[in-house]
Amino acid sequence: MTTNSSLRSNTFKKDSTVLSLISDHYHSMFLNTNDELELAHFGLRVGSTLGTGTYAKVKSAYSEQLSHKVAIKIINRRKAPADFQRHFLPRELSILQQINHSHIIQVYDIFSYGNKLCIVMELAKTDLLDYVKLIGRLDEDKARKMFTQLISSVDYLHQINIVHRDLKCENVLLDKSFDVKLSDFGFARVIQTNELSHTYCGSAAYASCEILQGIPYNAIPADIWSCGVILYIMVYGSMPFDDSNIRKLVRCQLEKKIHFSRYKPLSMECKQLISSLLEPDIKIRATIVHIKNNDWIKGHIMSTINEDSSKTISLSAVARTTATTQKLLSPIVNNLQESTIKTMKKTIPDNY
Structure with a gap:
């Protein structure tokens, strides 16, 4: 009886882990699809992921307005630390709008939707x-x-x-x-x-x-x-x-x-x-x-x-x-x- 109970317990744990992984996978797919739909409203056809971090990711995209490929940095404000949002992010956005130099990555647009902030910039090799x-x-x-x-x-x-x-x-x-x-x-x-x-x-x-x-x-x-x-x-x-x-x-x-x-x-x-x-x-x-x-x-x-x-x-x-x-x-x-x-x-x- 104890053995069967233990087996049922282990099986339940394994099933819960599998269900959790499946849930996370589909949740991630949903978020990616949602990003793609939202960015499409801004004339951006999203491509591959170039890099990911704790609260931001960078994706390639095709800009219909610019008629060439760009990179998009997508910052999740819900996950970003409070200090970052209060001090570093506003300062970064202010500086990005001030600078213009041939050997500094060019920023084309900055916009937001929902809890996401997007920086559209020049795509590097x-x-x-x-x-x-x-x-x-x-x-x-x-x-x-x-x-x-x-x-x-x-x-x-x-x-x-x-x-x-x-x-x-x-x-x-x-x-x-x-x-x-x-x-x-x-x-x-x-x-x-x-x-x-x-x-x-x-x-x-x-x-x-x-x-x-x-x-x-x-x-x-x-x-x-x-x-x-x-x-x-x-x-x-x-x-x-x-x-x-x-x-x-x-x-x-x-x-x-x-x-x-x-x-x-x-x-x-x-x-x-x-x-x-x-x-x-x-x-x-x-x-x-x-x-x-x-x-x-x-x-x-x-x-x-x-x-x-x-x-x-x-x-x-x-x-x-x-x-x-x-x-x-x-x-x-x-x-x-x-x-x-x-x-x-x-x-x-x-x-x-």
């Missing part, structure tokens, strides 16, 4: 991270072209007092011609001259040492640091620092332990530019003006690219002769989102 993972490190000419375009977009933002604060390879999109299209302004904000930020956002792997130390920071030099990490990834196909341990990461940043592999030849001019971008002292960290006038950016390469000239460089007073083994990009990528600045023990109130 891929992002820089996937591109580097696919073809490996870029040659210097290709990297120079993409990095110059990235700096052009960041310079434009800084000129109108906007800081991005989440510059990383995933947010550097590439169009069908592999031209840069900077995206994702969820953490961007308008700042005043010399204003300090207290919001610690983004991925630790791209964050400057002043951010990781948990002190108020100038967001413009912090953006420059992130650009330095992106350039390093472009030309090396790996991360300049291991971000698996925040304390160790900060120490490496402050001691200027940038690993330039002898097995991946690189011009001295490119190394010097990377070193100036990943300078822990913001007073001497490269500025946009310095970058635009840099020899490597201008294509003035005097050094010969060979293995002998591509040893580890450390700008600290006493260079270390033994470099730690650099982790390759692919294993680190899986941890980028997890090892964010949220892992820091020290926090101070967010000024948004």
